[in-house]
Amino acid sequence: MSHENVLEVRNVWKKYCRQLKRAMWYGMRDVGRQLVGSRTLVKPHEALRPGEFYAVRDACFDLPRGQCLGLIGPNGAGKSTMLKIINGLIRPDFGEVRIRGKVGALIELGTGFNPILSGRENVYINAAVLGLKKKEVDRVFDQIVDFSELSEVINDPIRTYSSGMKVRLGFSVAAHLQPDLLIMDEVLAVGDIGFRMKCFQHLNQLTEKGVSIILVTHAVSMLPRVASRVVVFDRGQIVFDGDLEQGISLYEQKLSAKIEQRAEKVSLKSQVEGAIETVETCDEFGSPKTDFRTGEKLCLRIGIRCTEPIPKARINVSLSSPTTEVITTTATVQQGLRFDLTSGLHQFLLEFDNLPLLVGAYFFNLSLFGEDMGDFHHRRMAVGTFRIVGVDTDGGKLGNTVSGIVRIPNRWTKLEASPKESAAS
């Protein structure tokens, strides 16, 4: 194990079974196998029993000291299973995990809290569960209470606390663990925005002190505040390991693909007169393109086939991202346009100049209407998926990356002090 690494994950495989009865029986057999000490010598792909699949397959990654790694992926991709293996709760079926130093887990905040007891007593209990000795807690007790901003109610029973207060206390205890490796699962969405900022700041301080952090989250927009690298899981496999922006964009693309699959099933097609046949993103010259940079021009080519004429047709379009939902909508009627469609194929072009979107994946929902409100013909969901892969600026060398979902044009001016104020000072 190299000395800079706090964690090394090597070819880890983990089986899982969703069927309850089978899982119980396999559980018995696995316990039995542990007791008699038999080893599984077969290769991973031969070892699955009926009803089983690999929740984690052939995972490999390292984590150097002081780095914060985001672990992202769609639901059921194997992130939490991976965390459980790293935390030593369950054992890999193949492969190996090596950890240098103490591991702290921030999985469920306030584990072991007893609602009857006071906040003070619960801090000691919670800390003991997390592996802190009483002496160590004594030393940081005031810091914990200060951080949680609960010093006035610390002697009241926990059950009088609001849920936010409980979570704050839980985070404060866990945040003062100071392990070599901190594992966090979906706990970033803690408390109000002020407290959340404090948590981010605290996490950044931890990494500066040399604590490595693994962070599982679906709130990818928060990741850039703390993480410097992402590992993307999909169906048990690591599909990406590296740069934050690329990883997040890939993850959102995976999500869009999922939405697309679901959308195919719900796509409404009430009448056969007209159907949205093709939706495609292209560049300004009309050639198909799915990867764009912020500020570029994006064109959406739409093909509609009619079997019957549709008088005064209109098209509604919404632009969405898998994580933030609808970003904007547009419709032909906004330009006062209605089309009298005859039978046959019709092409439409929707142009976006200077696309203000930032790194991520996006898609469109389109609907075709006739003259009236209820005159609905066809809807396509999650089509024309495209990615923004980078910002068209100097790449953040001067610390001026733009984060969020859109870049809004703006202008800076330094105001000259008025003569009166200058005189006063």
Next chain:
Amino acid sequence: MTDTSSNPTVATSSSESADLLLRRDHTETVYNSEPEISRPLQLLANVFRSAWEGRELAWRLFLRNLRGMYRQTALGLLWIFLPPLANTAIWVFLHAQRVLEFSFPTDIHPTVYILTGMILWQAFVDALQMPLNQLNQNRSMISKLNFPREALLAEGLGEILFHTLVRTLLLIPALLYFGANWSAAAWLSPLVALLMVLFATGLGLLILPIGSLYQDVSRFLSVGLPFWMILTPIIYAPFTTFPGNLLNWLNPASPLLMCSRDLLLLESCGNPAALWYGLVAIPIFLLGLVVYRLSMPALIERMTS
């Protein structure tokens, strides 16, 4: 750097950091698929080390449960006394009303006899069910955090011993009132009771893997325990004739319970089988600990918290 052995492997070389809390001990932990049992001595050492590391947590949890119970009840400690007291009262009443014609040892009052038996039986039953109860009550903690699992057992044992001790206080007035045969052998009684609790905990640990996966076990226990109590000589003197006397050997609750009670009240160990049960009690308990440790990861995998 150590070789690739089973989990947690401990290497050395600690280095003190400027920050007091920020202990940078470079202990290396390895998790892989190699069965821990392939190194039995290492495994036993791991069990004991883990139990030692969990001592403070066990104490915290013990205090938590005790205080929690106190503050939430008006009668507090009385709830510890009540079950054996109520049980004893019923059987003594039925006996006094001549509803039941049970025989009792001649030189001891039935009340004292039944009460002692009840207190011991309660300890046996609590110990038998403790591992499964602890696992079920702390499911979310177990399935999300890695802490010395042995702490839960230590805490459970602590609670059982505390309750038994408190209940024993009931015996003092009963013994004074109804009279007792004080003897030197009585001092061995608590020791045998302790062996009985360890033995029962060991049995509880051995059924834990099945009990955690299949609810049938806890259902079976709740149905079977009342019958089991009737088959244990608590409310009557032990059988001396065939085939009833076979129960003195075959009923795992009988030998140590009888021995502990009879040492206290009748100056002798009432059941020769107690020697054998006493001898295997600690090995069974240790075996239980090993099974507990080894089965935990496979159980957590199937746990819905």
